[in-house]
Amino acid sequence: MGRKVKYTYEFKLRCVKQVLNNHQTVEDVSKLQGCHHTTLHDWIRFYEKYGKKALLPRETKVYSIPFKIKVLEAIDKDSLSFSQACLEFNIPTKSVIMKWQRNYKKEGIIGLNHKPRGKPKSMQFKRAKKKSNKPLTREEQLLLENESLRAELDLLKKLQALIQQEQNKKQKP
Known part of the structure; x- marks a missing residue:
């Protein structure tokens, strides 16, 4: 998706030609057409140096x-x-x-x-492993159960440490 263009090529060309061919002032044309006079000055300069192609929308x-x-x-x-x-x-x-x-x-x-502006093209994070439709082998089931039990044990240990810490705070004062 390209950037939004405020003024069309035809509009720019019409404004520039009004100033150059019709001998109108930049201020008059800018007021009449609704664009800023410095912008119109820039269009005229670019047109005089690079021709019509200078008024075309540019890619970033x-x-x-x-x-x-x-x-x-x-x-x-x-x-x-x-x-x-x-x-x-x-x-x-x-x-x-x-x-x-x-x-x-x-x-x-x-x-x-x-x-570069905006969100990075690729995020750096680990993706969860995709689950397969195949049934797990006995060994895989035991490994998953073992992992689950270890996580539960770690959680219980942390809970026990927090409870002990709270009891120690109550006893000190």
Whole structure:
């Protein structure tokens, strides 16, 4: 299941073309269409640099650590804004780079490792043995009975220890 897309490709293209072809202001189009003006600015920049394909919905991408470092170094060295870095390296949103920068300052290179979201793919736990339809052999029956008796004995020993502990507490004061 992919992520939810807020704006369709057709909607983005229509908004961008209203600004570029109809010579309307970004603010007017954003108010008319109901999207934020900075978002529309980003769409226009991406459209001008990468064409129509830049407005297509993107799959979530896992960026490599060297790529992340390259982006962060370019921001520092060339004094790029987050928006300029997004445009330069074709990254969909500024928040992605801001998160990399925050994690890099906090944890160093280790902070740039990909951290999967959500529940782990496989749970690490022991599964109960499946019961078979075959009747148990005499030896297997005795082993199960022996295990059951040992568990019962352990329980009785723990109960006896608790009772003794309670009696000792009553006698001391």
